[in-house]
Amino acid sequence: MEANRNNEDYLLKIDNLRVTYETDLETVCAVNGLSIQIKRGETLGLVGETGAGKTTTALSILRLLPERTGKIKSGSIIFDGKNLLNLSESEMREEIRGKSISMIFQDPMTSLNPMMNVGEQIEEVLRYHNNDGRTPKEIKAHVDKTLELVGIPARRRTEFPHQFSGGMKQRIVIAMALACQPQLLLADEPTTALDVTIQAQVLAMMHELQTKLKTAMILITHDLGVVAQVCDNVAVVYAGEIVESGTVEDIFGSDRHHPYTEGLFGSIPNLEKETDRLSPINGLMPDPTDLPAGCYFAPRCPHCMEICKERHPELYVCGSHSIACHLFNNN
Amino acid sequence: MDQDNRGPLLEVRNLKKYFAVGKNSYLHAVDNVSLTIDRGCTLGVVGESGCGKSTMGRTILRLLEPTSGAILFEGKDITKYNQRQLTHLRQDMQIIFQDPYSSLNPRMSVYDIIAQPLIVTGLIKDKNELFHRVDSLMNTVGLAKRLRNAYPHELDGGRRQRIGVARALSLNPKFIVCDEPVSALDVSIQAQILNLLMDLQDELGLTYMFITHDLSVVKHISNDIAVMYLGQCVEKAPSSTLFKSPLHPYTKALLSAIPIPSLAARKKRPEIIRGEVTDPVNPKPGCRFASRCPYCIDKCTENDIPLKEVEPGHFVACTLVDS
8 A cells, every 4th residue: 555655656667577588599688677767747768779678668568569578577657546567458458559649750761651641640549449339420520739839830741751851741740759648758759850949849849738738748769959949857777787876966066977977978069168079988788688697887987996896786876866876875 | 292283172162962752842862162272281071961062062072063153173173074984083082981891891811902093093003012012001000910811800990090091092093082981990990090191191191181070180180171061161261260269159059069078178068059950851941950049039040141251261150250
């Protein structure tokens, strides 16, 4: 009971999630004990490099991992008081996907059906999750309203994806995701494929819609600039676990950081300061089929100590800011 | 390196590249662009996708034939060169491609890829010498020797891009067009490659034309920056001047749209420009940015607007800017 009450504060609480991809030849440990929480109406930024397990986490929430290879080994995903891992496939389909949680996929060019006009694609979601018993006419009206919401004239509803530009396609994908007014939106690199000016338009629009509809959002990205502008909280992912998390103020304001976060900041050319050289992180991400014994970041870490190679670090917590590194301890 | 050898290495005058699309309609990919790059310097070319940056880079190397205009490399117009002269020229002008996943032949080993230009030009005939040359090239770009016999699919994006860099360096070029060399890479790897390119420039006295859409990267690496919009150069200035005092409305919009990773920038809402890039097929006369420009006046759509020098080295094509 006690635990239940705690869970209710959060819209989504992922605890110690472990996901592997298994084939006959090898086992890839994609997510290794990842925990995140998100409150209603909040935006959480999930930051990390390619292969860090960001998208796998999002797919696990929707239980859309590839059926034969992707396996959730342990952990729990509590959404609105229910553990999503215990729901049946039909419950997931009817209650969760597209209705309470929806996802914006990375590439707007490939996530739309080229053979269907965009109006029908948005309509599909509404028809499937038609709990209010809307008539076809009302559904059509709602599609028009959703299109107008993302800044596309409703008269273009009968056009096909190839007739739209990249930025507009991404808006249509967002319109599809928001059609049922979900409580949680998973946005997987929604602006990576777009130009900066279009990115600014899409981000501003998403922010506006979020405040209007009070949707919580997990924004997956590798762009720290986008995170600083849009998110309330930030979690930095490395090799399938959270190495640092906190509010944006903690991440962008504090001077205590996980060495990996420092490396990420050192890698971006700063527009406000003059630097001659960037200070990148040396080396590469560890092979997810063969992770190091201690801290996963130890082989690349400039501050690596003996203990780092042997023991996995515990979480150092200071208010809302937490760091998983041996350099910091709770004493 | 060539301290006594200053002055422009490459000069492009009124370069045009049109592609025919159907009857009597032409896509103006590059329209009347003029620029110069000094020896040992880097010119950054920025713009949104579809503005003609890559086409310009390729036209300058004559990988695409220019429609009109002149390209002077070391004072000689290379637009009239024949095939034999071109082969010779290519030793001095190289390119690093955008996508390290598709610009390497999957059926060639790392050694073969890097040795290829040396074999094609017949520069090194001796097998032993070739082996040592490839070895030292791999060393220069930071590729371990054991990867000599590896194939591109075995390597990650950062290492593949290093192969691309080694291949471009193999003929000791003077000039390299870097066509978005880091946009397909992760931030931490991107920084490694940028550092590598800058170190190589110091050591070998290379001249770069750096094409990118990422403004923070371009500021970091370039001496001068040219901003392109729909095939035309709208503003050209030394890097620090451009970032301090941008004059063209498009440059301003582009700069304010970059998400900055700091809390101070969080409060400011960027100046968002509406609309998207218009069609480059048979464009109307006048400023191409006019339809999206918040300050557009009648004069903007009447005639083409030439680049004006407002202060030494700073050129702008805008009716609102008076010199």
